[in-house]
Amino acid sequence: MYANLTVVDHPLIQHKLTILRDKNTSTAQFRQVLREVAVILGCEVTKDLTLGKIDIETPLEKISAPYLEGKKLCFVSILRAGNGLLDGLLDLIPSARVGHVGIQRDHETLEAHRYYFKTPDKLDERLVIVVDPMLATGNTAIDAVNELKKAGAIKIKFLCLVAAPEGVEKLSKAHPDVPIITAALDRKLNDVGYILPGLGDAGDRIYGTK
Numbered sequence: 001m002y003a004n005l006t007v008v009d010h011p012l013i014q015h016k017l018t019i020l021r022d023k024n025t026s027t028a029q030f031r032q033v034l035r036e037v038a039v040i041l042g043c044e045v046t047k048d049l050t051l052g053k054i055d056i057e058t059p060l061e062k063i064s065a066p067y068l069e070g071k072k073l074c075f076v077s078i079l080r081a082g083n084g085l086l087d088g089l090l091d092l093i094p095s096a097r098v099g100h101v102g103i104q105r106d107h108e109t110l111e112a113h114r115y116y117f118k119t120p121d122k123l124d125e126r127l128v129i130v131v132d133p134m135l136a137t138g139n140t141a142i143d144a145v146n147e148l149k150k151a152g153a154i155k156i157k158f159l160c161l162v163a164a165p166e167g168v169e170k171l172s173k174a175h176p177d178v179p180i181i182t183a184a185l186d187r188k189l190n191d192v193g194y195i196l197p198g199l200g201d202a203g204d205r206i207y208g209t210k
């Protein structure tokens, strides 16, 4: 296993992942189930958020109660498939800030080409969670993390649904400080950069394109 990889092992995730992998799952169900999985993964990826205390009154008495402290965290969605995970994450944490990185991979060379980058300010004061359902070659993830670090991000995590060993190795080597959280570590990449067994092209499955 890899030192900075967490495979979230929960029966609900594994069940929902099976639905997502099934090629007969409809676009509507795929989108809905991905959103549900994102909520569970979101709990895992945020489990070390720091809590302070605030004074409140319940209907019965005054208490000092736990409350999230610090700057609001920031999700960064790698377009376009990242948005499928983002929806569920925002259900869980509606106040989070959101950045977007547009990266297209060249289908011949599998290299990443960035065409869009927009993030909130004060990245250095936020937990930045990069989201992309598929960690395949790792090129896209590395480019996104490079750019986020240049923009000031210090504490970064990478959240995906399915990871390939090749992508985990490459991202861990380039950015050993970035924990990777996934629902599954699959077998390998095929020769055109798709994850096996995987679930196909996540963007196409979310949006019903080909």
Ligand code: URA
Binding pocket: 081, 134, 136, 193, 194, 195, 196, 198, 199, 200, 201, 202, 203
């Ligand atoms: N991107 C996808 O959407 N699917 C893969 O299998 C690999 C990269």
